Amino acid sequence: MNLNLNRYQLGIIFLLTLFSIPAFSQDDLMKMLEDETEKDKKPDYATATFKTTRLINGHSVENVAAGVLDFRISHRFGYVNGGAYQLWGLDEASMRLGFDYGLSKRWMIGIGRSTYQKQYDGFTKFKFLRQSSGVRNMPITLSAIGSIMYKSLKFEDPTRENYLTSNLYYSGQLLIARKFSESLSIQLMPTIVHYNLVPGANDPNDLLSLGIGGRMKLSKRVSLNVEYYYQLPDYKFEGTQNSLSIGFDIETGGHVFQVYCTNSTGMTERTYITETTGDFFNGDIRLGFTISRVFTIKKPKP
Amino acid sequence: MKRLTALVFFTLVSTAIFSQSIYMTRSGQITFFSKTPMENIEGKNNEVTSMLDTSKGDLVFAVLIKSFHFDRALMEEHFNENYMESNKIPKATFQGKITNLSAINFSKDGTYEAAIEGDLTIHGVKHPHKGTGTITVSKGKITGVSNFTVLLADYKIEIPSLVADKIAPTIEIRVNCVYEPKS
Numbered sequence: 001m002n003l004n005l006n007r008y009q010l011g012i013i014f015l016l017t018l019f020s021i022p023a024f025s026q027d028d029l030m031k032m033l034e035d036e037t038e039k040d041k042k043p044d045y046a047t048a049t050f051k052t053t054r055l056i057n058g059h060s061v062e063n064v065a066a067g068v069l070d071f072r073i074s075h076r077f078g079y080v081n082g083g084a085y086q087l088w089g090l091d092e093a094s095m096r097l098g099f100d101y102g103l104s105k106r107w108m109i110g111i112g113r114s115t116y117q118k119q120y121d122g123f124t125k126f127k128f129l130r131q132s133s134g135v136r137n138m139p140i141t142l143s144a145i146g147s148i149m150y151k152s153l154k155f156e157d158p159t160r161e162n163y164l165t166s167n168l169y170y171s172g173q174l175l176i177a178r179k180f181s182e183s184l185s186i187q188l189m190p191t192i193v194h195y196n197l198v199p200g201a202n203d204p205n206d207l208l209s210l211g212i213g214g215r216m217k218l219s220k221r222v223s224l225n226v227e228y229y230y231q232l233p234d235y236k237f238e239g240t241q242n243s244l245s246i247g248f249d250i251e252t253g254g255h256v257f258q259v260y261c262t263n264s265t266g267m268t269e270r271t272y273i274t275e276t277t278g279d280f281f282n283g284d285i286r287l288g289f290t291i292s293r294v295f296t297i298k299k300p301k302p
Numbered sequence: 303m304k305r306l307t308a309l310v311f312f313t314l315v316s317t318a319i320f321s322q323s324i325y326m327t328r329s330g331q332i333t334f335f336s337k338t339p340m341e342n343i344e345g346k347n348n349e350v351t352s353m354l355d356t357s358k359g360d361l362v363f364a365v366l367i368k369s370f371h372f373d374r375a376l377m378e379e380h381f382n383e384n385y386m387e388s389n390k391i392p393k394a395t396f397q398g399k400i401t402n403l404s405a406i407n408f409s410k411d412g413t414y415e416a417a418i419e420g421d422l423t424i425h426g427v428k429h430p431h432k433g434t435g436t437i438t439v440s441k442g443k444i445t446g447v448s449n450f451t452v453l454l455a456d457y458k459i460e461i462p463s464l465v466a467d468k469i470a471p472t473i474e475i476r477v478n479c480v481y482e483p484k485s
Binding site for chain 2: 027029030032033034036037040044047048064065066068182220221251252253254294296299300
């Protein structure tokens with residue numbers, strides 16, 4: 001490059017250089033700060049895809065935070081079509097008490113006891129993928145859950161040889177969720193439930209279903225949730241219905257209150273996915289609610 | 303050609319002098335406190351970025367809201383989701399000036415009182431801010447400390463009546479940054 005500048009050109013450049021310094025202002029300093037920190041950027045993880053760890057009956061991709069204990073009380077009333085005599089189901093109530101605990105940011109465990117069929121349950125949930133944008137792009141959040149259920153109800157026929165394992169049930173679920181916007185999140189839940197002992201000789205031991213659910217935020221603290229489990233025709237019990245639930249999450253300071261309508265009686269995978277008999281559109285609807293209260297057991301490291 | 307060399311040299315030197323007056327931090331601390339008889343809330347951010355131009359007194363801050371951490375996970379979630387809406391408005395910023403620049407000698411170790419004035423933008427709402435701070439110059443590093451309060455209402459951060467007795471309408475903010483010359 002041949003730069004043969006004459007005196008005037010040089011003078012102009014010199015002046016420009018001088019002026020360029022005073023022209024520098026706070027805006028430029030802010031720009032400089034932004035440029036400087038550009039490379040420090042971390043992936044922007046989608047947070048609060050759902051308000052709480054349960055969509056309605058089933059799990060959502062949310063975990064309780066590490067070191068946090070979540071005490072959950074769920075109530076389920078009778079069918080609303082029981083009429084005024086049953087006070088639209090309120091005379092009858094079943095419940096589940098549960099404790100969930102966050103072992104790490106991605107891993108939580110929980111135990112519960114339901115009055116329905118005197119059932120104990122335990123589960124473990126792990127978050128494999130986190131939805132993120134920016135530096136790292138991941139379209140979905142993916143979690144897996146394994147749970148085990150034990151029905152402690154006395155055996156129907158005590159004269160028969162009964163095994164403890166006959167009352168054990170297992171389930172496995174994948175939760176695939178995406179927060180599409182601030183207000184809309186959708187989740188898919190392919191599920192397998194395993195029975196050691198099934199009611200009839202021709203019933204399958206492994207029952208397959210696909211759940212779909214979502215939430216729509218109505219305000220910052222209230223969301224509308226829907227959850228539906230479609231049972232695959234050849235992998236379900238005769239006479240059962242698909243579980244359908246519609247409800248609201250209402251958030252207040254330290255706890256989340258969930259109130260919903262559902263055609264399911266139980267509150268564990270086995271009981272609500274594969275043993276629902278109520279026909280939602282025939283009025284076999286139960287009112288239910290869950291109160292969740294969190295306690296910080298271990299404070300996060302600063 | 304000689305002239306060109308002189309020009310290039312001059313430009314380089316001027317840039318060098320100029321950039322020496324710029325100090326920066328990526329690990330500044332901002333802590334805020336909400337104190338009510340019902341509950342005390344504290345949020346801490348150790349990843350505050352800021353730049354200070356000692357030649358002109360210009361001072362800027364960029365603060366990622368999601369980098370504030372709390373003792374309770376649910377507080378952090380509510381802080382981001384309900385109050386600061388950090389997905390929509392990820393940053394808070396300050397653009398301002400040290401107005402008594404002549405009273406501060408950045409090339410001499412010592413402690414100086416600084417008067418600060420500028421625009422504080424929180425929750426997407428820009429509001430004028432006037433405050434004071436202490437500047438300590440020591441071994442080529444500059445430490446800036448400032449305590450002040452903000453009114454949530456000034457920044458359109460709404461507190462629902464349900465939790466009004468747990469969140470103070472006036473929030474105390476403490477800033478502590480150690481600046482080093484920008485390389």
